[in-house]
Amino acid sequence: MQCPHYDAGECRSCPLMGVPYARQLADKQASVLAQLADVLDAGTVVEEPFAGPESGFRNKAKLVVTGSAAAPRLGILDPRQHPKHHDGTGVDLRDCGLYLDGMEDVFHACAAAVTAAGLEPYDVAARTGELKGVIVTLSPDREAMVRFVLRSPDRLDALRGVVPGLLADLERRGTPAAVVSANLLPEHVALPEGDQEIVLAGGPTLTMRLNGIGLRLRPQGFFQTNTAVTEGLYAAAAEWVTGGAGASGGAAGGGGAPTSAWDLYCGVGGFAFHLAAAGVPEVWGLETTAEAVAAAQETAQELGVADRVRFAAGDATRALSPEGQEPSADDGDAPAGLPEAVVVNPPRRGIGADLSAALEASGIPTVLYSSCNPRTLAQDLARMPSYRAERVRVFDMFPQTAHTETLVLLRRR
Ligand SMILES: C[S@@+](CC[C@H](N)C(=O)[O-])C[C@H]1O[C@@H](n2cnc3c(N)ncnc32)[C@H](O)[C@@H]1O
Numbered sequence: 175m176q177c178p179h180y181d182a183g184e185c186r187s188c189p190l191m192g193v194p195y196a197r198q199l200a201d202k203q204a205s206v207l208a209q210l211a212d213v214l215d216a217g218t219v220v221e222e223p224f225a226g227p228e229s230g231f232r233n234k235a236k237l238v239v240t241g242s243a244a245a246p247r248l249g250i251l252d253p254r255q256h257p258k259h260h261d262g263t264g265v266d267l268r269d270c271g272l273y274l275d276g277m278e279d280v281f282h283a284c285a286a287a288v289t290a291a292g293l294e295p296y297d298v299a300a301r302t303g304e305l306k307g308v309i310v311t312l313s314p315d316r317e318a319m320v321r322f323v324l325r326s327p328d329r330l331d332a333l334r335g336v337v338p339g340l341l342a343d344l345e346r347r348g349t350p351a352a353v354v355s356a357n358l359l360p361e362h363v364a365l366p367e368g369d370q371e372i373v374l375a376g377g378p379t380l381t382m383r384l385n386g387i388g389l390r391l392r393p394q395g396f397f398q399t400n401t402a403v404t405e406g407l408y409a410a411a412a413e414w415v416t417g418g419a420g421a422s423g424g425a426a427g428g429g430g431a432p433t434s435a436w437d438l439y440c441g442v443g444g445f446a447f448h449l450a451a452a453g454v455p456e457v458w459g460l461e462t463t464a465e466a467v468a469a470a471q472e473t474a475q476e477l478g479v480a481d482r483v484r485f486a487a488g489d490a491t492r493a494l495s496p497e498g499q500e501p502s503a504d505d506g507d508a509p510a511g512l513p514e515a516v517v518v519n520p521p522r523r524g525i526g527a528d529l530s531a532a533l534e535a536s537g538i539p540t541v542l543y544s545s546c547n548p549r550t551l552a553q554d555l556a557r558m559p560s561y562r563a564e565r566v567r568v569f570d571m572f573p574q575t576a577h578t579e580t581l582v583l584l585r586r587r
Pocket of ligand 1: 396397398439440441443444461462466488489491520521
């Protein structure tokens with residue numbers, strides 16, 4: 175892949191830009207295997223990396239808005255300036271080649287709405303202006319979620335006034351909006367979004383259809399950014415855990431589908447719903463973000479599986495502790511016993527010492543670990559010597575960068 179912004183030095187987001195893609199994959203595989211060397215053995219099945227397209231794969235954009243209301247720039251702050259003396263000049267990245275086909279159209283519609291509403295971009299140096307960013311997600315069905323990050327509610331009415339025009343524009347471009355919202359970020363901090371979300375049209379969910387399963391996503395819920403590779407990841411997870419048992423259960427792979435599974439750090443339930451579809455009768459997901467839990471529960475209702483695929487808001491690191499997870503309004507029917515399989519898919523910091531130790535002591539036969547950080551993955555696996563790494567596969571979620579997702583199937587020895 176080649177990129178004019180990278181060549182001009184005005185965007186540094188893709189450090190592997192220009193490195194042949196086959197080489198990127200081989201290097202990532204070697205790096206992951208080196209980092210996991212102490213926790214794999216001669217019998218571990220190491221699969222070839224799973225790759226999707228090397229460009230046009232990102233389903234989500236978090237764009238900083240700079241420039242003016244009349245001529246907004248949607249992209250990033252200019253990285254060529256020193257952070258301490260940055261004057262707030264931005265680089266327009268609407269044509270970034272990482273985004274899915276159709277997203278550039280959504281960005282142009284957003285820019286037109288900014289101009290129509292007269293929303294002045296937030297000036298980082300002067301601390302003036304209202305619009306901090308635009309966050310866009312595009313579903314595989316080419317429906318959009320558009321979120322305007324504002325400093326305050328002061329210009330909310332102006333934004334509200336241009337929403338009908340924005341909806342019509344997006345419809346005309348073939349990327350209709352499922353959700354338009356305003357997110358409030360009053361603090362002067364380098365964060366992409368704040369806590370408060372005000373839905374202005376549609377929603378509150380966007381449906382992300384992966385492998386035929388319509389996962390509901392709300393504005394503040396996490397979703398994997400690479401749709402094609404995520405489909406491969408979820409399909410492999412279901413296949414590995416159930417031994418390819420299929421919807422009717424069965425004893426494939428020697429073990430067959432577990433009778434129950436937990437999806438820890440479940441987000442909107444991607445792993446949970448794929449396990450359920452592959453024949454796991456009872457699945458329970460745990461996640462801290464309430465909006466993600468609410469979206470997962472809507473998906474369960476929509477799919478007619480709410481009696482056997484359930485979710486709660488709480489801290490996954492305490493899911494196996496004697497006192498259990500944080501109580502919440504939704505977890506009245508949290509499962510009583512331990513499951514036969516656990517999926518963990520934590521942020522970069524990993525599952526940490528407490529959850530590793532609790533899994534090690536639990537007696538649970540199968541753990542599937544999906545990690546975006548091989549370093550913390552290796553640390554966590556070293557804390558669980560009772561489990562043997564049976565299969566491992568790199569999923570290249572982040573082409574053009576050194577980042578990668580790694581899936582490891584662990585069976586109790
Ligand atoms: C890498 S994402 C994975 C989400 C989901 N498994 C998926 O495939 O989209 C990690 C998720 O863990 C959640 N999270 C972070 N810390 C957590 C904790 N201590 N307990 C439960 N969930 C947590 C985040 O909100 C986020 O949704």
